[in-house]
Amino acid sequence: MAYIYKKVKKKISVGKNPGEKYFAAMVSEGKASSKQVCELIDKDSTISAADAELLFRALGEVVSENIEMGRGVNLEGLGVFSPNLKTQGQSTADEVTVDDIKKVTVNFRPSSTLRKAMEQAPVKESSRFNLMHV
């Protein structure tokens, strides 16, 4: 278990101290497909992989419908999905209209359980990558 990172070199041209900088960047070990997640759920619960697949679709519908009503959705142990707006500003309150709402986004805030697990997870440098220049 670990967050895997690689070393990256990048030229930064803004800020108080511009120049070439080094920083750690996330490395994905792979992508677990929906089917693989269903198989994990099958092993960890009374639910079959096929039922998990149906439940995922139903869950997606429930989240989407509630986002459309301006409601958040709290999944205990996982986190909260909530609607947010991408907007542009006006000089006066009276000038603000619906046209200033550019997009509805879905925010995800992890639960305290998930946050704790992430905080406690170790970090490890990737053995697959040398220093990357970006």
Added chain:
Amino acid sequence: MIQYTVEKRINPMDKLNPKFYPKIVRAATLQTDEIANLLQSRTTLDKSEVYSFLKAFANAVQFLITHSYTVEVEGLGIFTPAIKAKAVDDLGDLTAKTILKKGVNFRPTAKMTTRHKSIGFEKANLDVEHI
């Protein structure tokens, strides 16, 4: 339909010219029990099975994210592990200690994003908020 109000924001770099933005008025958050009821009504499963699913789902995401895996959930979206790290001037100073935070990002499915483009909005009858 999403309700919105108007919010005044003062830019610290330009305090004399505040701007006004639409701000979402959030309705009450749907809790796990209500979600379980809705999922049960849309499937042939009973509530205890739905709860078992939700718990196993949370465990699966936690396991995969903390093992640096991206998690795809059909119908919902993608969870991606993420780190926040500070930049250093020397390569020798770049260690795991420069990682300030470990977290997760979420991106909804393209279908959900497209669906949300047709959401309607209604202005709520509230005073302008100042922040």
